Amino acid sequence: MTTTGQPQADCLFCKIVSGEVPATVVRETETTVAFRDINPQAPTHVLVIPKVHHRDAAALAAADPQIVADLLVEAGKVAADDKVDATGYRVVFNTGTGAGQTVFHAHAHVLGGRGLNWPPG
Incomplete structure (x- = not known):
């Protein structure tokens, strides 16, 4: 799969x-x-994705670090909108099948609203 930024x-x-x-x-x-x-x-x-296509977070970071920053800013705003910013939330990038990535377009998971023990399951 390509990481060129093209749909x-x-x-x-x-x-x-x-x-x-x-x-x-x-x-x-x-x-x-x-x-x-x-x-x-x-x-x-909630999933926060870039509008440009890159296979995973590492490819996106190498190609356009500003968009990675945009994803993290939006993750914080999602947490605030869902009112989990005060109690805590997790932002997760799964990179590769061994880490659970199933859609090969870079994306961040914003998780909150319940206890999130570490390490995850």
């Missing part, structure tokens, strides 16, 4: 960005889209 026809998240696939969008900026996970692992489980 990929077979990428679920690229299709969400383009509006081809519906999602419960909670925030959107010029560079990011944040939407509810369809299989939430916590009361707050």
Whole structure:
């Protein structure tokens, strides 16, 4: 899969960005889209994705560190909107199949609203 920043026809998240696939969008900026996970692992489980396609967080960071910063800013705003910023939340980037990445478009999971023990399951 490419990491060129160009939309990929077979990428679920690229299709969400383009509006081809519906999602419960909670925030959107010029560079990011944040939407509810369809299989939430916590009361707050929102994915924050870049509008440009890069395979994973490492590829995105190498290509455009400013967009990684945008993702983290939006993650904080998602937590504040869901009122989990005061009690605590987690931002997770899964990179590679061994880490649980199933959609190969960089994305951050924002999790909160329940105890989040470490290390995770």
